Amino acid sequence: MTHYEFDDxxxxxxxxxxxxxxxxxxxxxxxxxxxxxxEAGKHLTSEDFVNDEWGGYEMxxxxxxxxxxxxxxxxxxxxxxxxxxxxxVGGTTTHWSGCCYRLIEDEMRARSVYGDIPGxxxxxxxxxxxxxxxxxxxxEARMGVTRTNGLPGLPANNNFKVMYAGATALGLNASTGRxxxxxxxxxxxxxxxxxxxxxxxxxxxxxxxxxxxxxxxALATGKLELRPQSRAVFIEHDAAGRACGVVYVDAAGTxxxxxxxxxxxxxxxxxxxxxxxxxxxxxxxxxxxNSHGNVGRYYLRHIIQTVWSVFDKPVNMHRGEIxxxxxxxxxxxxxARGFAGGYYVELNSMGLPTTAAFLDPGWWGRDFAGVIExxxxxxxxxxxxxDMPQAGNRITxxxxxxxxxxxxxxxxxxxxxxxxxxxxxxxxxMSAIHQAAGAKRSVEAPAYPASHNLGSNRMSARAExxxxxxxxxxxxxxxLFIADGSAFATGGACNPTLTIVxxxxxxxxxxxxxxxxxxx
Amino acid sequence: xxGIKAHKDPKLAPPPDVAEGPEWEHTLALLDPHVAETLLSxxxxxxxxxxxxxxxxxxxxxxxxxxxxHAPAAAQSFAEFVDRVDTAxxxxxxxxxxxxxxxxxxxxxxxxxxxxxxxxxxxFLYDDVEVWQAFGYEGASVHLGGYVARGFNDLDWLxxxxxxx
Ligand SMILES: Cc1cc2nc3c(=O)[nH]c(=O)nc-3n(C[C@H](O)[C@H](O)[C@H](O)COP(=O)(O)OP(=O)(O)OC[C@H]3O[C@@H](n4cnc5c(N)ncnc54)[C@H](O)[C@@H]3O)c2cc1C
Numbered sequence: 158m159t160h161y162e163f164d165d166x167x168x169x170x171x172x173x174x175x176x177x178x179x180x181x182x183x184x185x186x187x188x189x190x191x192x193x194x195x196e197a198g199k200h201l202t203s204e205d206f207v208n209d210e211w212g213g214y215e216m217x218x219x220x221x222x223x224x225x226x227x228x229x230x231x232x233x234x235x236x237x238x239x240x241x242x243x244x245x246v247g248g249t250t251t252h253w254s255g256c257c258y259r260l261i262e263d264e265m266r267a268r269s270v271y272g273d274i275p276g277x278x279x280x281x282x283x284x285x286x287x288x289x290x291x292x293x294x295x296x297e298a299r300m301g302v303t304r305t306n307g308l309p310g311l312p313a314n315n316n317f318k319v320m321y322a323g324a325t326a327l328g329l330n331a332s333t334g335r336x337x338x339x340x341x342x343x344x345x346x347x348x349x350x351x352x353x354x355x356x357x358x359x360x361x362x363x364x365x366x367x368x369x370x371x372x373x374x375a376l377a378t379g380k381l382e383l384r385p386q387s388r389a390v391f392i393e394h395d396a397a398g399r400a401c402g403v404v405y406v407d408a409a410g411t412x413x414x415x416x417x418x419x420x421x422x423x424x425x426x427x428x429x430x431x432x433x434x435x436x437x438x439x440x441x442x443x444x445x446x447n448s449h450g451n452v453g454r455y456y457l458r459h460i461i462q463t464v465w466s467v468f469d470k471p472v473n474m475h476r477g478e479i480x481x482x483x484x485x486x487x488x489x490x491x492x493a494r495g496f497a498g499g500y501y502v503e504l505n506s507m508g509l510p511t512t513a514a515f516l517d518p519g520w521w522g523r524d525f526a527g528v529i530e531x532x533x534x535x536x537x538x539x540x541x542x543x544d545m546p547q548a549g550n551r552i553t554x555x556x557x558x559x560x561x562x563x564x565x566x567x568x569x570x571x572x573x574x575x576x577x578x579x580x581x582x583x584x585x586x587m588s589a590i591h592q593a594a595g596a597k598r599s600v601e602a603p604a605y606p607a608s609h610n611l612g613s614n615r616m617s618a619r620a621e622x623x624x625x626x627x628x629x630x631x632x633x634x635x636x637l638f639i640a641d642g643s644a645f646a647t648g649g650a651c652n653p654t655l656t657i658v659x660x661x662x663x664x665x666x667x668x669x670x671x672x673x674x675x676x677x
Numbered sequence: 678x679x680g681i682k683a684h685k686d687p688k689l690a691p692p693p694d695v696a697e698g699p700e701w702e703h704t705l706a707l708l709d710p711h712v713a714e715t716l717l718s719x720x721x722x723x724x725x726x727x728x729x730x731x732x733x734x735x736x737x738x739x740x741x742x743x744x745x746x747h748a749p750a751a752a753q754s755f756a757e758f759v760d761r762v763d764t765a766x767x768x769x770x771x772x773x774x775x776x777x778x779x780x781x782x783x784x785x786x787x788x789x790x791x792x793x794x795x796x797x798x799x800x801f802l803y804d805d806v807e808v809w810q811a812f813g814y815e816g817a818s819v820h821l822g823g824y825v826a827r828g829f830n831d832l833d834w835l836x837x838x839x840x841x842x
Binding site (some may be wrong): 209210332360510 | 681685686688723724725726728782786792796799800802803808809811813814816817819820822823824827828829830831832834835836837838841842
């Protein structure tokens with residue numbers, strides 16, 4: 158592997174190797190840009206991965222302590238793990254289940270289309286869908302998204318048959334949707350064998366991840382130095398207020414300082430905001446790039462919830478890819494529904510260990526036992542919908558320090574009335590679908606730890622409304638960028654990764670262009 | 678119960694053997710027999726599956742024992758839990774009938790010690806391959822070729838969706 162010196166100030170330093178950081182690293186290096194990629198986690202291979210829900214969770218997850226406050230149920234159910242992501246080369250793309258949908262025009266103009274919603278701080282995106290669309294095309298081709306570029310959809314599995322029967326009985330439009338999981342061999346990766354374990358690393362490699370696609374290709378350019386087990390703890394700036402280096406702790410526990418020409422944060426939202434807030438200095442007393450006090454604010458986590466239903470006959474939902482189903486009737490903003498924004502209904506399955514853990518944490522007794530005993534007869538669905546940005550929903554720093562001397566993050570989240578209305582509407586929809594397919598009983602399960610972490614360093618047309626411009630560049634620090642979901646101006650309804658990847662491809666083009674022009 | 682076969686990933690350790698008789702307690706590193714039996718009674722009361730053998734609940738307690746040996750705070754919470762359930766009624770918890778055990782546990786729901794016992798029971802009980810087998814979760818699949826030829830779309834009591842949907 159290529160090696161760069163610590164005092165080589167010509168490199169771009171990227172923090173985090175997941176969807177955003179891993180993609181950006183590839184896109185920059187293939188344009189000849191020299192990159193050091195710092196990743197807190199280890200570099201694992203498919204050999205290391207296991208087909209085991211808890212085994213995989215413990216191997217891949219970001220388990221460092223966080224705290225939670227606010228009225229969200231996650232804060233009560235999961236007080237020290239309110240957000241769910243990974244700490245490993247490839248980030249949460251080693252774990253994700255591959256659903257790939259695009260934001261729609263209305264969502265990117267949320268403030269204009271939804272109006273001024275009391276208590277919410279909606280803005281329009283500083284870029285239009287038309288500007289992003291070509292990068293969605295590139296992202297879909299790169300990731301091998303089904304039903305794009307001539308790739309067939311994934312086949313219907315048992316759980317989908319239930320969803321489809323219920324949805325069509327209600328006149329809704331269900332399909333197996335679009336996933337970055339191969340239905341046929343594509344791009345050197347095999348077709349899925351329907352193993353049901355994409356979320357524990359994906360031993361087969363049929364699903365796109367930065368671990369199996371972007372990072373190997375970036376390394377092959379000879380321009381990337383990947384430094385696993387390297388935890389960024391501080392971003393430094395020079396007298397002119399430009400980012401000039403990153404302090405990190407390496408695998409041996411030694412503190413290192415890598416100089417940089419530009420710094421990109423891609424630590425999955427909470428970590429990126431935390432690192433900016435922690436990197437306070439005389440010039441940036443509230444934290445780097447935070448003169449307007451917006452770093453950490455407007456944190457979003459989508460309206461996520463599941464419904465699990467019990468049927469007379471076996472379903473065996475654990476067999477096959479876990480999220481191959483989608484209903485898009487509720488995606489468009491429709492004021493007649495009584496709330497702003499929209500939602501997707503998606504297929505969802507879990508194994509017995511995590512179904513039991515997430516069905517309703519805290520539920521015990523004979524009633525619970527009677528439901529979970531019927532695991533083989535259960536079907537599941539998940540809702541992903543738009544939540545409202547609120548100034549008080551934010552990442553802040555606790556007094557408590559972690560093992561690296563960085564303040565532990567607190568995530569505060571209060572539900573907006575719009576969020577509650579959407580939740581209720583969504584539960585009714587999902588239960589009705591299962592009932593229409595013959596469900597004996599449906600359980601409305603609460604949100605699990607936040608898996609779609611967005612918005613806490615948002616892009617905005619005006620500096621006072623956010624942290625970044627439309628290229629994910631800090632309004633204040635011209636060579637500081639963000640390449641993760643924290644850059645989203647609003648959350649939209651769909652699972653965020655395709656958009657994170659599209660934005661990273663667009664950002665790489667912008668950065669390489671500025672570098673070639675001599676102003677980055 | 679379900680006619681399926683459950684598989685743990687071959688890379689992971691199989692569940693430990695537990696003796697059928699009272700001597701199972703000798704394998705405990707830290708928990709004393711009374712604490713262990715009381716926790717076991719609590720686990721069975723929290724998640725009562727009459728069809729499951731005693732040994733699966735014993736394996737949960739072996740996990741608790743490991744947790745206690747690893748973390749003094751966990752050991753202390755288990756001890757506190759046992760203390761509280763034993764002193765809630767005029768009889769030790771283990772000797773109470775089910776409805777009294779349930780009401781004792783209800784009274785403790787808000788405590789951190791209860792939460793640890795309840796969450797940890799879920800964590801380990803439903804991760805036991807014998808429980809998977811009983812409830813129809815087949816588990817690890819890649820070493821068997823996935824489910825592509827083993828029933829990922831074999832549900833036959835609803836009409837098949839049209840091809841390509
Ligand atoms: C259960 C689950 C299922 C999901 N399914 C889907 C889906 O179907 N579709 C979809 O669109 N999305 C899905 N997601 C969400 C998706 O995984 C994320 O949106 C995406 O991975 C976020 O990309 P990222 O680059 O922001 O962060 P990540 O992919 O999480 O990568 C961040 C990386 O940064 C590293 N890092 C953080 N801080 C530091 C530091 N200080 N120093 C060094 N490294 C650091 C982390 O270790 C990590 O590797 C799912 C998530 C979960 C948890």
